[in-house]
Amino acid sequence: MKKRIISLVLIMTMALAITGCTSTPKDGATNSGSSIAESLTIAIAKDENSLTPFTYVSSTGLIVNRLIYDTLLTTNAENEVVPWMIEDDYQVENDFTTYTVTLLEGQKFHDGSPLTAEDIKFSFTYPATQKVSSLKKIANSIKSIDVIDDKTAVINLKNPDINFPRSGLAAMRIISKKQYESQPDASVVNESIGSGMYKLAEYKVGEYYKLEAVSDYFKGAPNVKNINMPIMKDNTAIQQGLLSGDLAAATSSISVEMLETYGKDDALAVFANAGYSPMIMNINNGRAPMDNPEFRTALTYAIDVKGIMSTLYREYATIGTKAVIRPDMDYAQSGLDYDYNVSKANELLDKAGFDKKSDNGIRLTPDGKPCNFTMLVYASNNDRIRTAELITEQLKAVGIEMTVKAMEMDTVDAFVWPDFDVSKGRDYDFAMWGWGTSINPDFLPAMFSSNPEIGTSNVCGYVNPTFDKLVETDFKAVKTAEDLNAVLKNMQKVISEDPGLITFGYADSLQVCNTEKYNGWVSGKGLNVINVYSFLGAQ
Amino acid sequence: MKKRIGHYLIILVIVIVANFFIPRLLPGSPIKTLIGEDTGQMTAEEKMGILDSYHLNDPITVQFGYYIKDLFSDDWGLSFSKRQPIKDLLKSAAGWTLLLSSVSMFFSIVIGCCLGAHSARKRKTKSDLNLILGTTFLSSIPPFWVAILLLAVFGAQLRWFPTYGAYSMWSDKQGLAYVLDVSYHLVLPVLALVLTSLLPYFTTTRYSVLKIINEDYIKMAKIRGVPDHTINVRYVMHNAIIPVFTMVMLDVGYLLSGSILIETVFSYPGLGVLMRDAVTARDYPLIQYTFLISSVLTIIALFLADLCYRKLDPSLEGADEK
Numbered sequence: 001m002k003k004r005i006i007s008l009v010l011i012m013t014m015a016l017a018i019t020g021c022t023s024t025p026k027d028g029a030t031n032s033g034s035s036i037a038e039s040l041t042i043a044i045a046k047d048e049n050s051l052t053p054f055t056y057v058s059s060t061g062l063i064v065n066r067l068i069y070d071t072l073l074t075t076n077a078e079n080e081v082v083p084w085m086i087e088d089d090y091q092v093e094n095d096f097t098t099y100t101v102t103l104l105e106g107q108k109f110h111d112g113s114p115l116t117a118e119d120i121k122f123s124f125t126y127p128a129t130q131k132v133s134s135l136k137k138i139a140n141s142i143k144s145i146d147v148i149d150d151k152t153a154v155i156n157l158k159n160p161d162i163n164f165p166r167s168g169l170a171a172m173r174i175i176s177k178k179q180y181e182s183q184p185d186a187s188v189v190n191e192s193i194g195s196g197m198y199k200l201a202e203y204k205v206g207e208y209y210k211l212e213a214v215s216d217y218f219k220g221a222p223n224v225k226n227i228n229m230p231i232m233k234d235n236t237a238i239q240q241g242l243l244s245g246d247l248a249a250a251t252s253s254i255s256v257e258m259l260e261t262y263g264k265d266d267a268l269a270v271f272a273n274a275g276y277s278p279m280i281m282n283i284n285n286g287r288a289p290m291d292n293p294e295f296r297t298a299l300t301y302a303i304d305v306k307g308i309m310s311t312l313y314r315e316y317a318t319i320g321t322k323a324v325i326r327p328d329m330d331y332a333q334s335g336l337d338y339d340y341n342v343s344k345a346n347e348l349l350d351k352a353g354f355d356k357k358s359d360n361g362i363r364l365t366p367d368g369k370p371c372n373f374t375m376l377v378y379a380s381n382n383d384r385i386r387t388a389e390l391i392t393e394q395l396k397a398v399g400i401e402m403t404v405k406a407m408e409m410d411t412v413d414a415f416v417w418p419d420f421d422v423s424k425g426r427d428y429d430f431a432m433w434g435w436g437t438s439i440n441p442d443f444l445p446a447m448f449s450s451n452p453e454i455g456t457s458n459v460c461g462y463v464n465p466t467f468d469k470l471v472e473t474d475f476k477a478v479k480t481a482e483d484l485n486a487v488l489k490n491m492q493k494v495i496s497e498d499p500g501l502i503t504f505g506y507a508d509s510l511q512v513c514n515t516e517k518y519n520g521w522v523s524g525k526g527l528n529v530i531n532v533y534s535f536l537g538a539q
Numbered sequence: 540m541k542k543r544i545g546h547y548l549i550i551l552v553i554v555i556v557a558n559f560f561i562p563r564l565l566p567g568s569p570i571k572t573l574i575g576e577d578t579g580q581m582t583a584e585e586k587m588g589i590l591d592s593y594h595l596n597d598p599i600t601v602q603f604g605y606y607i608k609d610l611f612s613d614d615w616g617l618s619f620s621k622r623q624p625i626k627d628l629l630k631s632a633a634g635w636t637l638l639l640s641s642v643s644m645f646f647s648i649v650i651g652c653c654l655g656a657h658s659a660r661k662r663k664t665k666s667d668l669n670l671i672l673g674t675t676f677l678s679s680i681p682p683f684w685v686a687i688l689l690l691a692v693f694g695a696q697l698r699w700f701p702t703y704g705a706y707s708m709w710s711d712k713q714g715l716a717y718v719l720d721v722s723y724h725l726v727l728p729v730l731a732l733v734l735t736s737l738l739p740y741f742t743t744t745r746y747s748v749l750k751i752i753n754e755d756y757i758k759m760a761k762i763r764g765v766p767d768h769t770i771n772v773r774y775v776m777h778n779a780i781i782p783v784f785t786m787v788m789l790d791v792g793y794l795l796s797g798s799i800l801i802e803t804v805f806s807y808p809g810l811g812v813l814m815r816d817a818v819t820a821r822d823y824p825l826i827q828y829t830f831l832i833s834s835v836l837t838i839i840a841l842f843l844a845d846l847c848y849r850k851l852d853p854s855l856e857g858a859d860e861k
Contacts, residue, residue, distance in 0.1 A: 008807065017581075035689050039709070041709070043703075047621065047816070049621060049623075050622070054574075055619070055622055057572075057575060059788075089609055100637050127813055131585075131589055131592065132573065132581075132589055134577045136577075137577070137580055156608035187622060187728040188622070190622070204708075205621060205627075205628060205631065206621075206631070206632065206808040206812065206813065207704070207708065208704075208708045209707075209806045226707065228709050230703050230704055230708060230806060231806065232703055232806045233806070233810075233812070234803045234804050234806065236687050236690070236804065236808055237690060237702060237703055237803075238693055239804065240687075240690050240694055240695035240702050241695070241702045241703055243695045243696075244694060244695035244698055244702050245698075246701065246702045246703065247702075267595055385704075407818070409821075410565070410566065410567035410571070410819070410821055411567060412563075412564040412565040413567055413571070414568075415566075417579070419568065419570060419583075419586065420570060420571060420574075420579045420580075420581075420586070421579075421583050421586065423583065450657050453582070455573075456579045456580055457579055491794060
């Protein structure tokens, strides 16, 4: 009898475990969500400190920070820069050095104090006084700001910047002069007083954030009164929270493999947003034989970029090109797709002096060393690990042996980008890598310029005098959007002919939201579903 | 006794020194944590300036001096990554880990010992074999896998238990309601830890009981007609518990090291997660003090075990004197 009971319990547990691994479709469930909600629970994947513009840690914090702090402009679902706090007819003059903005009515900070042009002036200059701030670069580009009246300010830049609306006006969070003017060190200020549609009501370290809607927000009371954000660092826990209905959404995205699971639940909807973070295979251009341009070019034929991206992401990615830039950007140069051609790769390698092979079929470099290399990859990034493994398989066909070493993030960084300073060199053969975003026009100069002051992200040690010249002369002389596009396209042509790395592409960001609890979610190009448009009330 | 205290003090000194150097042996540096995502945009001079302000460019001996000074002061400084006072972070996290670990340990000991004693008394029967197989099987499963399974089944699928947190964060429960709420959130993490840590207590108790039940004094007690219950408790378990007690005292030292994986899966705000975050961020001061707390507790536990052992088994005191 006892044996039967134990067997029954074991069978039930296994049955529950199996059913627990998939989501049960809800019979007859329909999307009956409301466009207004009293409260929503949205998981945040990291502890981002007190979420002021000077204390948040990463892009996750930036997402939530944007609900608490407004910016003069913002990016919409089409990734276009549009006015947010200011009137539509802001002026751009003097070859993109002067920007005149006028605040819309009714804006105030969460402590009740009115938001004026003085706060704009302070916001754009204060970060320059800080030792550390992600906003310092913007502040350092400011020559002067004139306050014309309570609502109007004129921002004068030191140098023309055609991209300032995106890189400056849409990035600088407006802070309270009253709060910060007597604080020499912004990083010790923990009280979050913004002018955004939500105020930070409570933050418990390591546990949660509570956001409360600003009922008299100048664009209308938000549709969700309270947003509760538990800090959940484990993706599996977030997934289970979404499936159980404990969570309405999360700041993090899901993997393609989970699409079917979520798709079975009528209460959940998956939002696929175009991603702007490229996945890249870094090549150490300063180390033999990777310093040989023909060797690097051969690799671009030996690796099936399209095949790998399709395997990993199915249709949820944009395939990369030799131009590096996302192919649907305005200034992307067309016709620079990768061509997977093993014969061509072998031919190029033979011609470049890699024609001899060892007994086990591994090519030898011109100075007789076997082509055995190491690929570094973050142990926490499954997609990059899988990509590295697929690359390893493909390179065998051209006689190159690769060993994948998955290591902790900071350890990989220490080899690829020591002290985050490209002038300190690098110590790796190959590395799977990525960048946060590629939208800004200075992305290519930062990636490929051999001048360490410009090429601050040149972790491959890429050197190309033609490219450097384009950066030093044409790029700096840009006066119009057309000039900028032309220069950027030329840069792309140069780096495609002399590749320093391989760009696999841009994975879409897949986010799951519970549309039964709330159906006002808005997603868009490069826009996380947790954004101002998702909660914007009627104007 | 003085000699013993001296030994433990030496160990403590070694731990204090080692805790300073261990974080600095990790590849990388705290620069990314201190500056944030725009680290690559800063010039080398700016980065050096940041490191200087945190004394990270000072000679190692000077940095060690600051560490010792802060250690014995009331101010352990701010965490690089959390920008909060380290003492506050540790106090909060330690409380939750202590709760989770001590409850798990209690149930592991009680259930493990009971099953071990039962298995020993039913030696070579099916019951004994099932228990050995069952506990071995459970202990061979990685704890995080058990945790995820429990979360998926009892949390997400059946919705019997919450899927995250140490308490209901969005309701303001007080008093008994709060205690019950915390207990409710403890169920799944404790279950995951207990299931995967039964084996050591089970096998130790089983072996210990097996050794004792064949002793002459047990046989004599049975012959004298001492009731079974009294034999089991006062004769068998009283002696069998000594090796288990050693294990318990060793495990007490790990009470505050936390279970990183269990805490991560259940979003439990304990020391395990704090330590993991500190290591990931190369948050030197936070690493130093979380490791120190854990190490000091282990030393104290060993010292107490040493003292209590002699009370439990007076024959050891005599051996010590000799």
